[in-house]
Amino acid sequence: MLGWRDFHRMKAREIAVQAGLVLLVLVIVIGSVRSAQVNLATLGITSGFSFLDRSTGWSYSFSLLERSIDDPYARTLLIGFLNTVFVGSISIVLATILGFVIGTMRDNRNIGLQVISSVYIQIFRNIPLILQVVFLYALLIHFPGPRQAYSISDTVFMSNRGIMMPVLSLPLGAVAGVVLGSVLLGIGAARHAGSTRRALAVWLAGTVVLFVAAAILLTPDGRDLVSYPELKGLRFVGGLTLSVELVAMIVGIVLYGAAYIGEVVRGGLAEVPRGLREAGESLGLGAFAVWWTIRVPMALRSIIPPLGNQWIFIMKATTVGVAIGFSDLFYIVSTSITQSGQTLELIAILMGAFLLVNFALAQAVNWLNARLALKGYGS
Amino acid sequence: MNAAPPAIGAFERLQRRAFRTPLDGLVTLVFVALLAGLAWQAIDWGVLRAVWRAEDVALCREAASGACWSIIDARHRLILFGLYPFDEHWRSTSAAVAIIATVVLSCIPWFWTTRRLVSLWIAGFATYYLLMDGSLLGMAQVTTDKWGGLSLVLFLFSTVVLIGMPTGLGLALMRRSRLPVLRLVASLLIDFIRSLPLLTTLFTAAVVVPILLPDWLQGDKIWRIIIAFSLFFACYQAEVFRGGFQAIPSGQFEAGMALGLGKWQALGLIILPQVFRHALPATINMVVVTFKETAVVIIIGLFDLLASAQAAFGTGDWVAYYMETYIFVALIYWAFITSLGRYGEFVKDRMKQDEH
Numbered sequence: 140m141l142g143w144r145d146f147h148r149m150k151a152r153e154i155a156v157q158a159g160l161v162l163l164v165l166v167i168v169i170g171s172v173r174s175a176q177v178n179l180a181t182l183g184i185t186s187g188f189s190f191l192d193r194s195t196g197w198s199y200s201f202s203l204l205e206r207s208i209d210d211p212y213a214r215t216l217l218i219g220f221l222n223t224v225f226v227g228s229i230s231i232v233l234a235t236i237l238g239f240v241i242g243t244m245r246d247n248r249n250i251g252l253q254v255i256s257s258v259y260i261q262i263f264r265n266i267p268l269i270l271q272v273v274f275l276y277a278l279l280i281h282f283p284g285p286r287q288a289y290s291i292s293d294t295v296f297m298s299n300r301g302i303m304m305p306v307l308s309l310p311l312g313a314v315a316g317v318v319l320g321s322v323l324l325g326i327g328a329a330r331h332a333g334s335t336r337r338a339l340a341v342w343l344a345g346t347v348v349l350f351v352a353a354a355i356l357l358t359p360d361g362r363d364l365v366s367y368p369e370l371k372g373l374r375f376v377g378g379l380t381l382s383v384e385l386v387a388m389i390v391g392i393v394l395y396g397a398a399y400i401g402e403v404v405r406g407g408l409a410e411v412p413r414g415l416r417e418a419g420e421s422l423g424l425g426a427f428a429v430w431w432t433i434r435v436p437m438a439l440r441s442i443i444p445p446l447g448n449q450w451i452f453i454m455k456a457t458t459v460g461v462a463i464g465f466s467d468l469f470y471i472v473s474t475s476i477t478q479s480g481q482t483l484e485l486i487a488i489l490m491g492a493f494l495l496v497n498f499a500l501a502q503a504v505n506w507l508n509a510r511l512a513l514k515g516y517g518s
Numbered sequence: 519m520n521a522a523p524p525a526i527g528a529f530e531r532l533q534r535r536a537f538r539t540p541l542d543g544l545v546t547l548v549f550v551a552l553l554a555g556l557a558w559q560a561i562d563w564g565v566l567r568a569v570w571r572a573e574d575v576a577l578c579r580e581a582a583s584g585a586c587w588s589i590i591d592a593r594h595r596l597i598l599f600g601l602y603p604f605d606e607h608w609r610s611t612s613a614a615v616a617i618i619a620t621v622v623l624s625c626i627p628w629f630w631t632t633r634r635l636v637s638l639w640i641a642g643f644a645t646y647y648l649l650m651d652g653s654l655l656g657m658a659q660v661t662t663d664k665w666g667g668l669s670l671v672l673f674l675f676s677t678v679v680l681i682g683m684p685t686g687l688g689l690a691l692m693r694r695s696r697l698p699v700l701r702l703v704a705s706l707l708i709d710f711i712r713s714l715p716l717l718t719t720l721f722t723a724a725v726v727v728p729i730l731l732p733d734w735l736q737g738d739k740i741w742r743i744i745i746a747f748s749l750f751f752a753c754y755q756a757e758v759f760r761g762g763f764q765a766i767p768s769g770q771f772e773a774g775m776a777l778g779l780g781k782w783q784a785l786g787l788i789i790l791p792q793v794f795r796h797a798l799p800a801t802i803n804m805v806v807v808t809f810k811e812t813a814v815v816i817i818i819g820l821f822d823l824l825a826s827a828q829a830a831f832g833t834g835d836w837v838a839y840y841m842e843t844y845i846f847v848a849l850i851y852w853a854f855i856t857s858l859g860r861y862g863e864f865v866k867d868r869m870k871q872d873e874h
Binding site (some may be wrong): 154156157161164165170171175178179249251254255262265266267269270278281401412451452456458459461462469482483486489493494516 | 534535546547581698699700703730811848
């Protein structure tokens, strides 16, 4: 291998090859810029990011923040980005949990658990994700209307408008604050609590306390602590509504992702030497203790790298939302392109956003990996 | 390994795996009952109470009826062939068979030499193209915008693999080249494409490239999408090949040079055959994923299986039978992907055995 300072050691032909490649890249870049200028001029589009301040004038299905159709493009794009990160993170967490359950079932001796988890993986892994999401969406929008909604003891309702459930009447800012506090608490507990069990206990208790405190202190005056969904005329009022698009997206991505993560987990568990498990058993540990304190910690080292790839895959998979009209970043960007014509700028924003998110995820996985590495093994 | 454990009978094995402890037994019974219940529901709805023929569609509206496969009987040509002209459907069928035969034949070890594999794929692909387009065979020409359904999916899949495989090898070689510029360009391209969702790459090819290229270079939308998809495949496949290269000790290359082989000869005769072998399981996996991922092209506006399925239940009387149509399409995908995946497992096992 040659480094950048070794040019004097290369043969003329090698230098020519490299110069040719540089030239080719330059020709492509300059040619693209030139013809972009010509083509944009014919279309009458001024390039630049000034369109971000214009208001959009169109609406979309889902947003975490307050929104109106007068929002500027910048805010609409931010909402799309938040939606992508929101659905992506929830799906990552749920798919990882379900994946560990499926993978452990596959690994279990019991034949009933093995068969059912294999059937699960065979079905959900071998059908394209987009088909599963579209199918789920079609099923959900064919649910009965709000008046005939299925209900669980009249507090949770399922209709063709989505799932309605009771919720704390906290303003969004307070919820975000509690979630942030809980994450920080989790990190702090993981660092200082010593054992996993104690860290989990501190984190769970702390989060509950945070939620209760926020509910008591921050609920707006004159409103109940908990808001329940109620049928008023043709629609539900109050409570939290999970829209059909959101449910189809999350359920679809989680079921699909969990099938892959399940295989990763099973592979990781299978690599743990049998002797370790037998040692645990002969110490008198129960089945759960052997799994939780010996096999999972050992397996994590081979699980984390492919698991990280699955997380990045899930984040990228949120783009299928466009097939069912869920307003993820890709949907917002493609609608913005048809509405405003600022194709190049919007695509650059889309790519930049995904590079950023995936880079952050990859860093998080590397950090996890480094933390879990056994001292004295490998690098 | 010490002495093998004493042989046990099938019954005893079942007992150990299903009823070791009372709890084990309970879990087994619950899950087997659950699975059997689900299977029974599926058979009852999908087979026993189902309506099969297009003429009987009136029966579907009765409350007691199950799945309405009438829609498949009536509309399967639309689902499988898309907008392809009705009288020429036999061409679409034969073309699809040609691609399937190519894939099946390349699973046979006899074909695993570069020359045989390349000629097989080029022959299969040429047959497909000549039949589908038709103009060179003196039949009525059908342009690519009319291609749809299963044949379109197979076309996308096979062109992407055909173009992406050598490109991926090229990128992998560039990434481990001695020359820094080649390494840099390949690494940037691979890492960039791999961090973007496939949909973004395809969308860029469909929407942005027309702005960046002069008119005479743009070509059909379908070809732009295929080239972008191939690039996506190539970037992933390059990493698969890189894994294969890492498994070969560098001494082998040096031994080749010492025998008086040139650089490219050593690469082609000694290194690459082993790289391909090591990379085979991951390559098959990549091919399976590619088949599955072709389903997103509906979003870029190609008339693939999913789009033609939505068209099949999109009109008047058939709207209620969306579920049957989606299940039909899901079964088609499932059959292809499962058989490819099973083959991948088989190859992996065989290679494990060879190593012992």
